């Protein structure tokens with residue numbers, strides 16, 4: 001516990017109100033180590049003001065469909081004791097853009113495969129590219145592989 005300056009920190013209620021994130025979610029993010037809080041002598045959580053930026057980034061990540069495990073990885077490089085710099089944010093957003101790009105390419109590929117299936121209906125384990133992408137079953141040798 002520390003002697004925390006109330007003018008330079010926010011209560012969990014204030015953080016929840018500013019970010020729109022539920023208190024329970026803030027507790028969870030804290031458990032994951034994505035954010036951190038100090039405790040007052042009365043055992044109340046106090047968040048440094050710059051934590052709002054980290055929480056905003058978690059909100060953005062959720063909106064982009066970035067899993068929390070990826071957020072954890074990105075946050076490992078961000079400072080806990082100060083507001084992340086523009087360059088810190090640039091690194092994180094560049095990584096996430098690459099993730100989104102990969103996902104977009106994957107969705108496009110799945111779309112193409114699905115187009116090939118529309119009107120087919122064979123659902124063949126051997127030849128349907130949705131069921132057997134890149135003929136992975138062939139790598140397992142001849143004979144049935146799935147029930």
Ligand code: FES
Nearest residue numbers: 117120122123128
């Ligand atoms: S259902 Fe026939 S190729 Fe996918």
